[in-house]
Amino acid sequence: MREVAVIGIGQTPVDEHWEKSLRVLAGEAALSALNDAGRESVDGLFVGNMMSGTANHQQHLGALIADWVGLRFTEAAKYEAACGSGAAAFRAGLLAVGSGQLDSALVVGVEKMTDSPSGEITSALATAADADWELDQGLSFVAINALVMRRYMYEFGWKHADFAGFSINAHNNAIHNPNARFHEGLTEVEYTKSPMISDPINLMDASPMGDGAAAVVLVPAEYLDKTHPLLITVVGSSAATDSVAVHGREDPLWLTAAASSTLQAYAQAGIKPSDIDVFELHDAFSIMAALSLEASGFAERGQGPRLALDGDIRPQGRIPIATRGGLKARGHPVGATGIYQIVEVIQQLRGEAGKTQVTDAVYGMTQNIGGSGSNILTHIFKRFQ
Amino acid sequence: MREVAVIGIGQTPVDEHWEKSLRVLAGEAALSALNDAGRESVDGLFVGNMMSGTANHQQHLGALIADWVGLRFTEAAKYEAACGSGAAAFRAGLLAVGSGQLDSALVVGVEKMTDSPSGEITSALATAADADWELDQGLSFVAINALVMRRYMYEFGWKHADFAGFSINAHNNAIHNPNARFHEGLTEVEYTKSPMISDPINLMDASPMGDGAAAVVLVPAEYLDKTHPLLITVVGSSAATDSVAVHGREDPLWLTAAASSTLQAYAQAGIKPSDIDVFELHDAFSIMAALSLEASGFAERGQGPRLALDGDIRPQGRIPIATRGGLKARGHPVGATGIYQIVEVIQQLRGEAGKTQVTDAVYGMTQNIGGSGSNILTHIFKRFQ
Numbered sequence: 001m002r003e004v005a006v007i008g009i010g011q012t013p014v015d016e017h018w019e020k021s022l023r024v025l026a027g028e029a030a031l032s033a034l035n036d037a038g039r040e041s042v043d044g045l046f047v048g049n050m051m052s053g054t055a056n057h058q059q060h061l062g063a064l065i066a067d068w069v070g071l072r073f074t075e076a077a078k079y080e081a082a083c084g085s086g087a088a089a090f091r092a093g094l095l096a097v098g099s100g101q102l103d104s105a106l107v108v109g110v111e112k113m114t115d116s117p118s119g120e121i122t123s124a125l126a127t128a129a130d131a132d133w134e135l136d137q138g139l140s141f142v143a144i145n146a147l148v149m150r151r152y153m154y155e156f157g158w159k160h161a162d163f164a165g166f167s168i169n170a171h172n173n174a175i176h177n178p179n180a181r182f183h184e185g186l187t188e189v190e191y192t193k194s195p196m197i198s199d200p201i202n203l204m205d206a207s208p209m210g211d212g213a214a215a216v217v218l219v220p221a222e223y224l225d226k227t228h229p230l231l232i233t234v235v236g237s238s239a240a241t242d243s244v245a246v247h248g249r250e251d252p253l254w255l256t257a258a259a260s261s262t263l264q265a266y267a268q269a270g271i272k273p274s275d276i277d278v279f280e281l282h283d284a285f286s287i288m289a290a291l292s293l294e295a296s297g298f299a300e301r302g303q304g305p306r307l308a309l310d311g312d313i314r315p316q317g318r319i320p321i322a323t324r325g326g327l328k329a330r331g332h333p334v335g336a337t338g339i340y341q342i343v344e345v346i347q348q349l350r351g352e353a354g355k356t357q358v359t360d361a362v363y364g365m366t367q368n369i370g371g372s373g374s375n376i377l378t379h380i381f382k383r384f385q
Numbered sequence: 386m387r388e389v390a391v392i393g394i395g396q397t398p399v400d401e402h403w404e405k406s407l408r409v410l411a412g413e414a415a416l417s418a419l420n421d422a423g424r425e426s427v428d429g430l431f432v433g434n435m436m437s438g439t440a441n442h443q444q445h446l447g448a449l450i451a452d453w454v455g456l457r458f459t460e461a462a463k464y465e466a467a468c469g470s471g472a473a474a475f476r477a478g479l480l481a482v483g484s485g486q487l488d489s490a491l492v493v494g495v496e497k498m499t500d501s502p503s504g505e506i507t508s509a510l511a512t513a514a515d516a517d518w519e520l521d522q523g524l525s526f527v528a529i530n531a532l533v534m535r536r537y538m539y540e541f542g543w544k545h546a547d548f549a550g551f552s553i554n555a556h557n558n559a560i561h562n563p564n565a566r567f568h569e570g571l572t573e574v575e576y577t578k579s580p581m582i583s584d585p586i587n588l589m590d591a592s593p594m595g596d597g598a599a600a601v602v603l604v605p606a607e608y609l610d611k612t613h614p615l616l617i618t619v620v621g622s623s624a625a626t627d628s629v630a631v632h633g634r635e636d637p638l639w640l641t642a643a644a645s646s647t648l649q650a651y652a653q654a655g656i657k658p659s660d661i662d663v664f665e666l667h668d669a670f671s672i673m674a675a676l677s678l679e680a681s682g683f684a685e686r687g688q689g690p691r692l693a694l695d696g697d698i699r700p701q702g703r704i705p706i707a708t709r710g711g712l713k714a715r716g717h718p719v720g721a722t723g724i725y726q727i728v729e730v731i732q733q734l735r736g737e738a739g740k741t742q743v744t745d746a747v748y749g750m751t752q753n754i755g756g757s758g759s760n761i762l763t764h765i766f767k768r769f770q
Contacts, residue, residue, distance in 0.1 A: 059512035099484030
């Protein structure tokens with residue numbers, strides 16, 4: 001497969017965009033990415049979205065958004081892997097350009113969640129879990145994650161307050177990201193006193209829903225001059241799945257699909273975890289940040305919270321995460337999240353991350369998770385000086 | 386891109402499968418295709434489905450079905466392009482294998498429509514149209530197609546009875562397909578006296594919903610011996626879109642996206658329309674069969690019904706269509722339909738189509754349509770002797 005470069009990025013703020021329809025929101029990010037890439041058209045549009053059929057009574061987003069952004073007649077489809085939909089769309093676009101079938105691709109992640117009844121959204125989010133074997137038992141999606149966090153605390157001896165660092169880091173970084181949902185810092189007291197949602201997950205452990213869209217433009221790297229200061233290519237791409245029902249897994253506290261997809265991505269890139277300069281992971285709940293760090297090779301099993309306690313996850317730490325706010329504070333418009341992560345890593349590699357810039361970042365990694373660890377897509381990006 | 390071969394096919398009957406859950410239905414087709422291919426595993430699973438989030442309260446079908454068919458940990462995602470979802474999943478699997486990233490792929494199309502409230506299914510089908518600009522005017526999906534058919538009859542001077550041949554051919558062929566939804570022939574009198582649904586579309590102009598799943602297995606052609614009698618490869622693959630809202634098109638009676646995608650597929654295969662021996666097209670409504678034949682180069686503009694009147698579309702005619710019943714009589718489980726079409730063309734190329742076998746078929750074409758012509762995917766398959 002030929003090497004693929006990311007030459008354009010775009011995003012809308014994550015917010016309550018009641019005045020903008022789904023296509024308008026997606027269009028803003030898409031046109032911004034095309035503009036950033038200096039292009040008016042591409043050979044294919046790849047849309048990441050999870051719940052438009054339910055929340056917006058609109059499927060068929062590929063053709064709908066293509067037409068809206070001036071790409072009528074262009075190949076287009078929608079890709080869904082629950083909250084991992086953004087990265088699934090990115091990987092499809094990557095393979096289409098890498099295969100030689102297309103010479104350019106626009107990937108847009110979009111989700112519009114805040115102007116539907118909240119019960120409808122909770123119900124739509126629950127379709128990421130196993131309808132027959134989890135939901136029918138009365139579990140919501142957050143309840144499934146709460147069971148995992150409770151078991152993790154029990155097995156490895158952590159207190160709830162030990163997870164505070166994940167949310168504090170995310171909120172502190174989001175202050176400096178104009179596209180983030182929240183711009184307020186967070187203290188440990190605020191974290192521990194936050195209202196309980198599903199014990200032990202409280203409001204500050206959980207990422208907020210939101211409306212948002214993010215987009216990237218891909219072309220073959222061979223079309224660019226390798227000495228160009230902004231050449232950023234995809235050097236690793238891998239996806240893996242696991243049982244959708246958490247109880248079906250051999251070990252509910254180990255993200256097998258994350259371990260498998262990062263191992264393969266590292267091998268493709270020819271690097272090891274310590275080479276990663278910035279890591280945008282899937283902190284939908286703080287427990288997921290811990291599990292992702294462990295499975296991706298940054299902490300021993302059961303020791304993820306240690307990285308937060310020691311400050312290793314801050315922008316100038318050993319393995320910076322959620323540098324633009326993460327799912328926790330940038331927000332989690334589910335089908336768009338995977339593309340926000342990629343846009344933010346590209347910002348870091350370009351040196352455009354402002355006050356939360358990671359010094360001299362060369363390798364950036366994203367990890368987008370569908371369900372409670374059942375579909376995990378990992379991508380590694382490299383900047384060539 | 387390297388050449389890709391189809392080495393396994395599987396399908397369930399299209400029926401009311403109230404006793405089988407979504408994953409069981411998909412699993413039957415998937416395991417049947419793997420068995421046909423003589424394989425136990427593949428590198429990736431590509432699921433085509435439109436409405437599981439609404440109709441079955443289950444998204445995330447990639448991981449769900451992968452686990453069920455013994456492919457836990459394997460890469461998997463869902464692909465959606467309204468009623469064109471099956472072919473969208475197929476094309477994604479094709480590019481993944483063609484690109485060299487995967488060495489094998491299983492593509493499954495599945496839809497389970499008959500044990501949800503019918504209002505919910507009508508509403509889910511309507512998400513293939515433009516929610517803001519069509520549905521909000523009170524149009525259902527069939528009403529949109531009825532407007533197109535009425536205008537077509539007016540412009541080109543056809544009577545309703547002139548379309549009878551499409552439905553009669555489909556039903557007559559379905560008699561011999563054990564997996565078809567219906568096994569009764571149809572007379573012209575039955576066609577014309579059938580109850581009206583949305584004038585001028587009557588019950589016999591419209592394809593029935595159903596539960597069903599179909600699957601294929603893909604590998605690089607280079608892994609096979611080209612002299613093998615069953616070597617069937619994909620020699621053309623192309624997708625194109627158009628305005629989702631029919632009123633947004635320059636000409637609502639011409640499928641620009643079909644013309645564009647077939648032209649490109651013919652060019653890739655190095656053939657012309659007259660080389661196609663069998664064509665499984667998207668006869669969701671009889672008007673769509675006429676429009677597809679015209680845009681794909683088999684009839685002049687406005688002259689599609691002539692092929693049905695002259696018997697050219699029968700299994701021994703000039704351009705056989707719906708040879709296993711088509712959407713009209715095999716049934717239209719929307720996200721699965723694109724894979725049923727491919728399975729049926731492979732049956733024809735293998736010489737396994739029984740009483741509706743097309744003599745010595747070498748080139749077979751499928752065309753899967755999302756919306757009323759807004760997302761069209763065309764594939765050409767070739768048998769090597």
